[in-house]
Amino acid sequence: MHVAMADEAVRIGPAASQQSYLRGDTILKVAAETGSDAVHPGYGFLSENVEFANLCQEKGVIFVGPPSTAIRDMGIKSTSKMIMEAANVPVIHGYHGEDQSLDTLKAEADKIGFPVMIKAVRGGGGKGMRIAMTAGEFEAQLESAKREAMKSFGDEVMLLEKFVVDPRHVGVQGLLYSGLFLYHLASYESGGEALVSCGMLESLLKVIQLASSELEHITFVTRYVFHGLIYKYYTES
Structure with a gap:
């Protein structure tokens, strides 16, 4: 339908x-030929491709998405957690340090308290992720996670988190324009959907809530997440 509704459609290749x-x-060749000043990379495909985001910038074409630095950093879980911590965003208690020795990871797991989630810092889809319910099974689960991570992502660096039993998985969506205005479009969670809307202008973080009281904490946390992203990627450049 989007092709039929477009003013102009160009075939970019086979299916x-x-x-x-x-x-x-x-x-980008088509963008130049048609005089387009922006490219929306779609969902998946090149939307999280650092090289393509950089290439758009080099060619003077607006990449409709986050800065390439954000794509890079958010693709590494340990880095993204450190960025959120620096912005005072609450994160799950755990360890995401550089020391990956077995003794250190064991000691950190004991500090966190079992059960512990062992998670590859790269990739996704549940690969390189294991749960150690007790200290006795920690080493075996760690080695299993590292093997899978290395096979899938070519990296065996791990982070540890307190395993959350029966969690609520909530996702949020936001639209940011040039680092000046952000509109929090919606929040959703497994098993249902709830709308939360808020606008944030510069550092004022004015919140307009259209949600039930039980979701106020989602808006609160989301505000700080977005603030952290704006501060890191749109005020330091």
């Missing part, structure tokens, strides 16, 4: 994504 939607060079 296979490797020959079309993942061909950043072809997309």
Whole structure:
């Protein structure tokens, strides 16, 4: 439907994504030929591709998405947690330090308290992730997570977190324009959907809530997450 509604449509390649939607060079060539000043990379595909975001910047084309530095840092869980901590965003208690020795990881797991989540700092999809319910099974679960992470992502660096039993998985969506205005579009969680809307202008962080009281904490945390991202990626450049 989006193709039919467009003022102009250009074929960028065959249906296979490797020959079309993942061909950043072809997309930017079409952008130049059509006089487009911005590229929306879609969902998946090149939307989290650091190289493509950089290439857009080099070509003077607006990449509709976060800065390449944000894509890079948010793709590494340990880095993203440190950024959120620096912005005073509450995160799950754990360890994401550079010392990856077995003795250190064991000691940190004991500090956190079992059960402990062992998680690869890179990748996603549940790969390189294990739960150690007790200290006795920690080493075996750690080695299993590291093997899978190395096979899947080429990196075996791990972080540790307190395992949250029966968690509520909440997602938020936001739209940021040039670091000056952000609109928090919606929040959703497994098993249902709830709308939360707030606007944030510069550092004023004015919140307009359209949510039930039980979701006020979501807006509160979201405000700090977005503030941390704005501060890190839109005020330091």
